[in-house]
Amino acid sequence: MRLRSKRAWRAVRRAVFWGVLGLGLIGARPASAQDFSGKTLVVGVWGGDIERLIREHVVAALEKETGAKVELLLGGTGDRLAKIYAERTHPTMDVAFLNIYESPQALKDGVVDAPDPSAPYYKTIWPGMNNGCYAMSLNGLGIAYSKKLVTSPPEWADMWKPAYKGKIALPPYPGSEDDGVLAVAARLAGADEHSADKAFSKLAELKPIATTYTSLDQVFGLMGSGEVAMAPMIGGYAMAALKKDPDIGFVYPKSPGPVLVRDMLCLVHNSPNPELAKKFAALALGVELQTAYATELYFGPTNMNVKVPPAMANDVIASPEQVKSLLTLDWPYIITQRAAWTDRWNKEILGD
Amino acid sequence: MSDAYLTIADLRVGFASVPVVRDVSLAVQRGEFLVLLGPSGCGKSTILKTLAGLIAANAGTIALDGTRLDPVPPHRRDIGLVFQNYALFPHMSVAANVRFGLDMRGVSRAEADSRVAEALAMVRLADVEYRLPSQLSGGQQQRVALARALVVRPRLLLLDEPLSNLDAALRAQMRFELKDLHRRAGLTTIMVTHDQMEAMAMADRIAVMQAGAIRQIGTPADIYDRPGDAFVATFVGTPPAALLPLSVAADGAVRIAGLPWSPPPAIAAALAPGDALLCLRPERAVLVAPDTAGALPARVVGAEYFGADWLVHVTVGATPAIVRTGGPAARGDMVGVLISVEAPLFDASGARRIDRIFSMS
Amino acid sequence: MPLSRLLPIIPLAPACLLMGVMFLLPFGMVAVTAFWGQAPGSWLVDEAFTTRNFARILADPYFVLVIGRTLRIGVEAAVICLLLGLPVASVIVRARGQVRGLLLVLMLLPMVCGALVQTLGMLNLFGLAGVVNGALKQLGLIDRSIRFLGNETGVLLGLIQAFLPLMVLPLVTVLGRIPPDLPAAAASLGASRLRVLQRIMLPLAGPGIAAGAILVFSASVTSFVTPQILGQGHVQMFGPLVYQQAALVLDWPFASALCVVMLAALALAAALLAGVARLAARPRA
Ligand SMILES: Nc1ncnc2c1ncn2[C@@H]1O[C@H](COP(=O)(O)OP(=O)(O)O)[C@@H](O)[C@H]1O
Numbered sequence: 001m002r003l004r005s006k007r008a009w010r011a012v013r014r015a016v017f018w019g020v021l022g023l024g025l026i027g028a029r030p031a032s033a034q035d036f037s038g039k040t041l042v043v044g045v046w047g048g049d050i051e052r053l054i055r056e057h058v059v060a061a062l063e064k065e066t067g068a069k070v071e072l073l074l075g076g077t078g079d080r081l082a083k084i085y086a087e088r089t090h091p092t093m094d095v096a097f098l099n100i101y102e103s104p105q106a107l108k109d110g111v112v113d114a115p116d117p118s119a120p121y122y123k124t125i126w127p128g129m130n131n132g133c134y135a136m137s138l139n140g141l142g143i144a145y146s147k148k149l150v151t152s153p154p155e156w157a158d159m160w161k162p163a164y165k166g167k168i169a170l171p172p173y174p175g176s177e178d179d180g181v182l183a184v185a186a187r188l189a190g191a192d193e194h195s196a197d198k199a200f201s202k203l204a205e206l207k208p209i210a211t212t213y214t215s216l217d218q219v220f221g222l223m224g225s226g227e228v229a230m231a232p233m234i235g236g237y238a239m240a241a242l243k244k245d246p247d248i249g250f251v252y253p254k255s256p257g258p259v260l261v262r263d264m265l266c267l268v269h270n271s272p273n274p275e276l277a278k279k280f281a282a283l284a285l286g287v288e289l290q291t292a293y294a295t296e297l298y299f300g301p302t303n304m305n306v307k308v309p310p311a312m313a314n315d316v317i318a319s320p321e322q323v324k325s326l327l328t329l330d331w332p333y334i335i336t337q338r339a340a341w342t343d344r345w346n347k348e349i350l351g352d
Numbered sequence: 353m354s355d356a357y358l359t360i361a362d363l364r365v366g367f368a369s370v371p372v373v374r375d376v377s378l379a380v381q382r383g384e385f386l387v388l389l390g391p392s393g394c395g396k397s398t399i400l401k402t403l404a405g406l407i408a409a410n411a412g413t414i415a416l417d418g419t420r421l422d423p424v425p426p427h428r429r430d431i432g433l434v435f436q437n438y439a440l441f442p443h444m445s446v447a448a449n450v451r452f453g454l455d456m457r458g459v460s461r462a463e464a465d466s467r468v469a470e471a472l473a474m475v476r477l478a479d480v481e482y483r484l485p486s487q488l489s490g491g492q493q494q495r496v497a498l499a500r501a502l503v504v505r506p507r508l509l510l511l512d513e514p515l516s517n518l519d520a521a522l523r524a525q526m527r528f529e530l531k532d533l534h535r536r537a538g539l540t541t542i543m544v545t546h547d548q549m550e551a552m553a554m555a556d557r558i559a560v561m562q563a564g565a566i567r568q569i570g571t572p573a574d575i576y577d578r579p580g581d582a583f584v585a586t587f588v589g590t591p592p593a594a595l596l597p598l599s600v601a602a603d604g605a606v607r608i609a610g611l612p613w614s615p616p617p618a619i620a621a622a623l624a625p626g627d628a629l630l631c632l633r634p635e636r637a638v639l640v641a642p643d644t645a646g647a648l649p650a651r652v653v654g655a656e657y658f659g660a661d662w663l664v665h666v667t668v669g670a671t672p673a674i675v676r677t678g679g680p681a682a683r684g685d686m687v688g689v690l691i692s693v694e695a696p697l698f699d700a701s702g703a704r705r706i707d708r709i710f711s712m713s
Numbered sequence: 714m715p716l717s718r719l720l721p722i723i724p725l726a727p728a729c730l731l732m733g734v735m736f737l738l739p740f741g742m743v744a745v746t747a748f749w750g751q752a753p754g755s756w757l758v759d760e761a762f763t764t765r766n767f768a769r770i771l772a773d774p775y776f777v778l779v780i781g782r783t784l785r786i787g788v789e790a791a792v793i794c795l796l797l798g799l800p801v802a803s804v805i806v807r808a809r810g811q812v813r814g815l816l817l818v819l820m821l822l823p824m825v826c827g828a829l830v831q832t833l834g835m836l837n838l839f840g841l842a843g844v845v846n847g848a849l850k851q852l853g854l855i856d857r858s859i860r861f862l863g864n865e866t867g868v869l870l871g872l873i874q875a876f877l878p879l880m881v882l883p884l885v886t887v888l889g890r891i892p893p894d895l896p897a898a899a900a901s902l903g904a905s906r907l908r909v910l911q912r913i914m915l916p917l918a919g920p921g922i923a924a925g926a927i928l929v930f931s932a933s934v935t936s937f938v939t940p941q942i943l944g945q946g947h948v949q950m951f952g953p954l955v956y957q958q959a960a961l962v963l964d965w966p967f968a969s970a971l972c973v974v975m976l977a978a979l980a981l982a983a984a985l986l987a988g989v990a991r992l993a994a995r996p997r998a
Pocket residue numbers: 367372390391392393394395396397398399
């Protein structure tokens with residue numbers, strides 16, 4: 001009896017042990033598809049205001065909802081592209097913010113996933129904007145100008161006036177601003193961005209370029225001192241900065257209309273956390289963050305449902321008419337010309 | 353004085369207004385070997401560097417062979433200086449070091465070759481001419497420095513403690529060689545040392561310095577036998593002489609180091625009332641029985657054996673003294689110290705020798 | 714090999730490993746990538762061996778020009794830093810104790826701040842809207858800003874300002890190790906100041922001069938921030954060129970090839986300088 005009971009006790013203990021272990025193993029599996037605790041979503045994005053708004057309006061909510069952690073890898077698009085191209089077979093990044101001229105190429109090279117027309121957040125974006133990836137913000141390339149030197153809001157052609165010779169500043173090439181300026185120059189010469197020769201020879205008429213500017217403060221300072229009259233600039237950045245400075249103006253020109261530039265939200269192909277990435281995209285493309293982008297950064301929302309306050313209507317691209325007035329470039333073509341145009345820019349625009 | 357080869361008059365040198373050389377005057381004869389002797393830090397190197405033009409004097413004049421040196425820049429003075437640490441050029445071979453001064457003087461290649469070889473032979477270094485200084489022993493480096501200074505046949509040779517970095521055996525040998533070299537080359541030489549034995553052995557004349565001033569100039573025998581003051585008396589001689597305070601009362605009673613003493617009649621006759629310092633050299637006294645007439649009362653505190661002789665340490669009253677003897681003495685013994693040869697007597701401050709010399713005889 | 718002979722090498726292992734991982738490995742990767750290409754119309758690297766990148770560099774006078782200009786500016790920066798650094802280092806070496814430490818810290822301060830801060834400082838000082846132009850305008854001496862920057866002189870100024878410490882530090886080290894008695898001995902042997910400098914000081918400072926020159930030269934030819942900001946697009950140099958190709962054009966193989974060409978030029982220059990230094994330091998018979 002004693003022996004039997006001992007053996008029985010041992011059997012019970014063994015059963016309990018395995019049972020508990022088994023339950024534990026089952027318990028360790030996600031209880032449902034919605035529980036992402038222990039996962040980390042990696043998002044490559046610009047630092048500064050954009051990072052701050054994404055933290056406030058997306059990261060907090062996503063972490064709360066899913067239990068996952070969101071890691072923002074800050075840097076420029078060059079860093080992100082280098083990473084997702086290099087890790088093509090085993091990506092560690094889930095979401096990457098790119099520029100409009102980069103996203104179609106990234107899709108073509110298969111490092112990002114094509115936008116999914118059936119996704120709910122696809123449908124709220126202005127039609128025709130999701131090139132390569134999802135359109136995150138709408139921005140126009142316009143002209144920042146010194147009100148002291150340029151008395152009324154200029155048109156593109158005014159940059160070529162003799163009075164402003166040597167007083168036009170440009171950012172470093174390559175970048176969407178300079179590509180936009182080339183496309184505008186081509187149009188002023190009666191062609192478009194597919195005629196590189198016309199674009200470059202027209203733009204070269206602006207030489208000497210006053211300075212290659214690497215920060216807005218720098219170029220605004222030069223406008224203040226009268227050394228720079230005009231500088232092509234992306235609306236959102238310019239608007240936010242010039243509200244502090246009454247002597248500097250910004251205009252979206254009309255002929256041709258402002259060049260449409262966009263930040264794009266890309267889902268990395270084969271990313272480790274595709275479900276989380278989609279949830280992130282839904283929040284980032286949702287009304288809350290897009291509204292914050294518009295009101296705080298003057299970035300035009302891509303989400304049609306965002307209502308921009310009437311006071312900001314002129315500064316932020318948001319209405320269907322404004323969107324329609326934008327000049328859309330053949331970015332996939334431009335990107336194939338990048339290496340060649342870089343060489344030409346170095347020699348023909350900056351060289352002596 | 354005026355016919356001297358080198359004349360230094362009222363030389364004053366200071367660093368940042370701290371005086372280092374105070375009103376030094378000195379005359380050196382052509383071909384003479386003069387030694388500047390003094391404790392380290394007394395300004396000996398400073399005098400040499402001032403002579404070489406490497407340090408500017410604050411006051412005073414220097415004349416060599418009838419011309420003023422003061423306005424002449426160092427590289428035109430034609431004075432050979434052998435530095436205390438040799439200052440060999442580390443990136444040049446021995447031969448290149450020696451040749452340097454000849455190159456600067458534009459001496460022809462052939463002549464330079466033969467003079468370098470000659471100089472190296474003179475210092476017995478012909479076999480190491482292609483080595484770097486770092487590959488030489490201290491003694492060899494010293495000789496390279498010497499050859500480098502000699503080869504240009506300077507008007508004046510200055511040696512700054514040339515033997516101080518050598519071991520005892522090499523030092524003794526180099527001492528002799530240096531003196532021999534001087535005899536052969538006949539160069540007017542000023543050598544600096546803080547080693548009084550070296551000074552005695554090598555100098556034609558010694559200038560004893562203290563705190564930037566010359567205390568006495570004279571032949572080694574002058575300095576040793578007739579020291580001008582108590583500093584010179586104690587600085588020259590090893591082991592150093594003892595200074596015993598002596599007082600003579602008006603009634604003729606004599607006390608030495610506080611103890612009553614009845615000096616031998618010859619000494620007693622030479623004494624006058626007042627205080628003085630008696631200079632007791634170890635080798636100019638003998639130990640005798642305590643009750644010997646005229647002996648100083650002393651107590652043995654220890655003895656050192658040196659083979660050839662003993663150094664017996666005693667105290668006279670509270671004043672320590674040393675006596676060189678032929679045999680040992682037991683610690684604690686009472687002994688008498690008998691002054692065997694003439695001993696100098698200084699005034700109570702030690703600044704002046706009292707020109708009355710007394711002795712046993 | 715017996716263990717006892719290996720033992721002294723073991724402490725070196727971490728440093729060797731670090732060098733291997735941090736320097737040789739990436740360099741090897743750059744060297745390999747330089748012989749790859751990109752498929753037409755794609756940023757994907759095509760790992761088929763090609764010398765196309767090198768052919769493009771050598772065939773286009775622009776790249777040769779930029780590399781040539783970069784090397785020339787590097788040499789100019791090194792020479793000017795040497796001329797400015799020698800007196801500065803001599804003063805520091807002659808200073809005593811605390812003053813010497815203070816001077817060294819002052820000398821190093823700009824380095825601690827980093828290239829960006831220094832360059833922005835230069836911009837604020839010498840820019841078209843900078844302090845100097847502002848002052849000149851206030852004084853009524855000029856009515857349009859003088860272009861100090863945006864040309865080679867401006868970039869050179871910035872490089873010298875940024876990298877002078879790289880020259881002064883090794884000079885202070887070598888000059889500080891020359892006993893003051895050596896120049897004195899040379900003078901007493903008949904050497905004028907010029908001859909002392911030429912025969913004693915310069916040969917003995919040779920390794921420091923070579924080290925400083927190589928440091929300033931290398932730092933200048935690889936610098937990015939200074940030419941980017943002070944050059945203002947008008948003075949293209951190697952650093953911004955590679956950045957442009959790698960981070961903006963995204964042509965990594967081509968950027969790698971540019972690096973390889975530059976490294977080859979650097980190695981050549983370093984070997985040349987080292988040879989000159991060895992020649993100068995050779996004991997004379
Ligand atoms: N360059 C100098 N700056 C300041 N004081 C010095 C300098 N050289 C020597 N002295 C001081 O001058 C005094 C004499 O020095 P020195 O001539 O070298 O003495 P010696 O050679 O007799 O040992 C010393 O107190 C020394 O500290």
